[in-house]
Amino acid sequence: MSALITIENLSVTAADKVLVAPLSLSLNRGEPLTILGETGSGKSLLAQAIMGTLPAALTQRGSVSIQQQSQNSATRQQLWGKQLSMLPQEPWQALDPVMPSEQQVSEVYRYVGQANANAAQIAARAQLNQLGLSQVSQQLPQQLSGGMAQRLAFAAATAGGAQIIIADEPTKGLDTSQRDGIVELLKSQTADGGLLTITHDVAVARQLGGRIMVMRQGQLLESGTAEQVLNQPQADYTRALINAQAQFWPAAEPAPSQPKLLEVRNLAQCRGEQRLFQGLSFSLHAGEILGVYGDSGCGKSTLGDTLLGLLPPASGRIEWQQPLTRSQMLKLYQDPPASFSSAVSLGTLVNDLLKRHKLPSDAVAPLLAQLNLDADLLTRSCNDVSGGELQRIALLRAMLLSPKFLVADEPSSRLDPITAQQLTQLLVKLAREQQCALLLISHDLTQLQKVCDQIIPLKDYPA
Structure with a gap:
């Protein structure tokens, strides 16, 4: 050759x-x-x-x-x-x-x-x-x-x-x-x-x-x-x-019984004039992991944004069983750098969050330890850490606010298998511990089957 x-x-x-x-x-x-x-x-x-x-x-x-x-x-x-x-x-x-x-x-x-x-x-x-x-x-x-x-x-x-x-x-x-x-x-x-x-x-x-x-x-x-x-x-x-x-991966333990957080009835959604899905109904409990599966463009991210109140539904009802504040409904993005400013250090961004929401500064160290993050990483900008480290810092920032509902949109699709497994299992563990309902969006059905309590294949709700 x-x-x-x-x-x-x-x-x-x-x-x-x-x-x-x-x-x-x-x-x-x-x-x-x-x-x-x-x-x-x-x-x-x-x-x-x-x-x-x-x-x-x-x-x-x-x-x-x-x-x-x-x-x-x-x-x-x-x-x-x-x-x-x-x-x-x-x-x-x-x-x-x-x-x-x-x-x-x-x-x-x-x-x-x-x-x-x-x-x-x-x-x-x-x-x-x-x-x-x-x-x-x-x-x-x-x-x-x-x-x-x-x-x-x-x-x-x-x-x-x-x-x-x-x-x-x-x-x-x-x-x-x-x-x-x-x-x-x-x-x-x-x-x-x-x-x-x-x-x-x-x-x-x-x-x-x-x-x-x-x-x-x-x-x-x-x-x-x-x-x-x-x-x-x-x-x-x-x-x-x-x-x-x-x-x-080992299969995750099923979620313990918790109060119902959300009821969705006959939900339909569009992108422009294109109908993405319709007739979608499900319930979600505190601490439950709900997987949403489908190919790109089928409406997975749109569903998450609709449940977060960022988009109005085309039809159907979204019924919250308890009122949630804006900071209790959060999103973890697929592309970590899109969530961070590169102009300042990660520590500055975390401190800004603490000040904005009047959170104690001693809440950071325990989460750093849980997420296997070195505190020295906070002295760097988002451009100076790996993708896996940055996604875990994004998760740290979200969990500091003790969310009740978290949408994780393909959070590990850009990570290597070892880091993806670590991040996904940490995400599920923290959601269970904080009784946070987690909507996990993925195109990897096998991954969802290992960690989710229920899975919604969007192809089963065609427009």
């Missing part, structure tokens, strides 16, 4: 701290290579080092060759789009928010691929049609589902002719059907080129096949074929990562 990328003794450091220990690898034509590991393991730093986009504060050592040609950061940038392209974990980071889908792709054909305007437009339409996006060719990125946006980003990433794709967590936050579609799309890239995928999702690594390298805390722990690594793991961490998949 011909090596498209060859890396020798590549390392990344910040001052005296080693973020990625020296490692070597090769990406071969026709053979997928997957870097598997937890959040903060150094996977994305490795991708940035290959692309030549590391922050200036970080130091890179070692050599990177593209198609047997040694490259530095400056010369690698000249290959962007033409030979080397990046698919980021958030497709919206790669797309212009005010540019229609077709134009996003046609401009790559025109300005990177050097096609004339007419040929670029024809090529863009053909590619969008091949990817099942022709019906959204004139829509903006924010009007697309997560899976559609990732397919559009893939189209833009490959339109310039790049044979090498680096995909950084390309399925993060997607439901199973969308995830499988993106995986098949990525695998097609290996027919004539190379694919380096960075993921914490064991199922994605298994689907991609090829070779796998497992990283943790900047160290390479083991490598081999997907079959070898996933079926006969040698490192304790690899075994822990595999065993943290939801199918291996």
Whole structure:
């Protein structure tokens, strides 16, 4: 096999701290290579080092060759789009928010691929049609589902002719059907080129096949074929990562009997003129865990927002059995950074909450301990902690208010399996202890079956 990328003794450091220990690898034509590991393991730093986009504060050592040609950061940038392209974990980071889908792709054909305007437009339409996006060719990125946006980003990433794709967590936050579609799309890239995928999702690594390298805390722990690594793991961490998949979780204890908090009768909801669901009825008790399951776009988040009073129902009744204040009805978001200002420290944000709601400052330390959080994390900004740490801080901030009803919207979908298991079980434990009714939204049915007292599949309430 011909090596498209060859890396020798590549390392990344910040001052005296080693973020990625020296490692070597090769990406071969026709053979997928997957870097598997937890959040903060150094996977994305490795991708940035290959692309030549590391922050200036970080130091890179070692050599990177593209198609047997040694490259530095400056010369690698000249290959962007033409030979080397990046698919980021958030497709919206790669797309212009005010540019229609077709134009996003046609401009790559025109300005990177050097096609004339007419040929670029024809090529863009053909590619969008091949990817099942022709019906959204004139829509903006924010009007697309997560899976559609990732397919559009893939189209833009490959339109310039790049044979090498680096995909950084390309399925993060997607439901199973969308995830499988993106995986098949990525695998097609290996027919004539190379694919380096960075993921914490064991199922994605298994689907991609090829070779796998497992990283943790900047160290390479083991490598081999997907079959070898996933079926006969040698490192304790690899075994822990595999065993943290939801199918291996222990089942949660059922909720003890508590007073009824909420009764929902024949609820229906719309998005614009589109009816999402109808005829939905259920009750929810204090300390009960209710799972809501379905594919992206079926109305899971809309249901949560409706119960929180953020949206009026299209029809039906929502009857609270006891009055709740605004601060007793809270939401834990899927994307933790969206919940925090990066302008101040996390400690400042927590202290502001204490002052606003006249809460005692000594309430923070016990929750930090329960959530396995180091108090030193509060001295950092939201940009300087891992996704799992930030989601637990979001949970700390919510639990300080002693909520009676909490909507957790895909709270672990962007986390590695080990962190996802820890966070979900902590969430359930705290909800039980504080007798807080928890609405847990997920596209992972297995995860919900392990921790919920009842589950609502929204597909059973079609419009």
